Amino acid sequence: MLIIADNLNIMHPVIARALEKRDPEPIRRLVKRCVDAGAQAFDINSGPLSRQPRETMVFLVETVQSVTHLPLVLDTANPAAMAAGLATCAGPVTINGFSLEPDKLERILPLAGQYGADIIGYVIGAHSRVPIDEHEMMSTAVALFEAYTKAGLAPRQLIIDPVVVPAAWPDGPRHNRNVLSLIHQLPDLLGAPVRTIAGLSNLSSGGGSLQGKMVLEAGYLPMLAAAGLDMVMTNVLHPNTLALAKVCRVLLKEGIFSWADLDSSPN
């Protein structure tokens, strides 16, 4: 399971202040801390309300690339900012993301072909509806896959996100159980080995103590891993989360166990 840091978020005060002053140093320090903690890729979330969306994304990509060669995930709903970010990326990059919403299908999805980038597809319906019911979730995932292949793209570039929702939402626990089931069944459902991703931080958003958030993440991450999740988007500065991701890898990998594996690097 690949660990993608979601720490580079415009909602993070350090990022917000650094962006305002176009000062790369605080961002570089944060990126270094995340690399040291075990990040294997970075999500760059330039936010929906950025005043200069293209310049902001380019500044963030350039700043992160000045510190690390790890793969990047560009996270914006603005097609122009996405394109500018993709053009700036020197290494492997993933578009985050599209869904069945018409503007995403029309303006974000085509960028995957144009830039030869992997792309995250959210299991969200045409009317921005997150399906709760297992059957609706499955049919939405199939429709997403069909819309994707219809655009002429290869399944190996697609990463499906079944959308973890806050546990505190009405029907949140039921939805998140269905997320596990979807991840487990997706290869059979689509008849193609499509990768999956999930945003762990969503689970505890909107409330709870830090300790409560941590234990919630600690409970759900191994469930996601055992269901077969390929990538997780998470706050890599929660130390328990990284240690757990490592132990999940040890528990689920092929080959011989060694106690030393628990202490080695998260790779």
Added chain:
Amino acid sequence: MLIIADNLNIMHPVIARALEKRDPEPIRRLVKRCVDAGAQAFDINSGPLSRQPRETMVFLVETVQSVTHLPLVLDTANPAAMAAGLATCAGPVTINGFSLEPDKLERILPLAGQYGADIIGYVIGAHSRVPIDEHEMMSTAVALFEAYTKAGLAPRQLIIDPVVVPAAWPDGPRHNRNVLSLIHQLPDLLGAPVRTIAGLSNLSSGGGSLQGKMVLEAGYLPMLAAAGLDMVMTNVLHPNTLALAKVCRVLLKEGIFSWADLDSSPN
């Protein structure tokens, strides 16, 4: 998921010394600590080498019952000690346990009918072989279920244990992944709603630091819970394990999430 304390083990120095002196006080204190920590049942393991197996089991049952009315699980391979313990139990009790080994089928299994007790059935072959391969594990579970029903017992009294093995065993990780798969598929496989149990402490036995053991248990417990495990046998004095068991219940239960659920009692 019901939490069964496996702390009352003759290998535990406090228990060993107390047994030697027939002093119930240290055992009572340990039982109270386990109840306070969140134990919902107690496994009483009188060990294979007890000199007075019947007296030892009766003493342990009486001592535990003098402190708590929680359900008991009697854990001995000695049929006479098991029968004496069962006769002493005032409340709900489970026999731990039988397998396809001939002496267990002949001398332990019949006690379930005689005492109207639930019984744990280990997925272990006739020649004491723990199956590693998924197919062999499934066929052994089916054979176990058939031997059980042939004895005229009701499926609702049976609790199947797919036998978690130490991660450090050769093929340990592969076996333990197959355990998850077996738990998940067991209802379909048997065509009956049989309960399942797993011994979490086995996972880390035979090596590793306490921290390594804790993180290994923390990774595997939510995987077991998501697979549908009904009961877990564990050291309830590992505080993280109990907090995780609680969060698993919150993540997997029906109904509405509340942050307060994470802080309430493990029941």
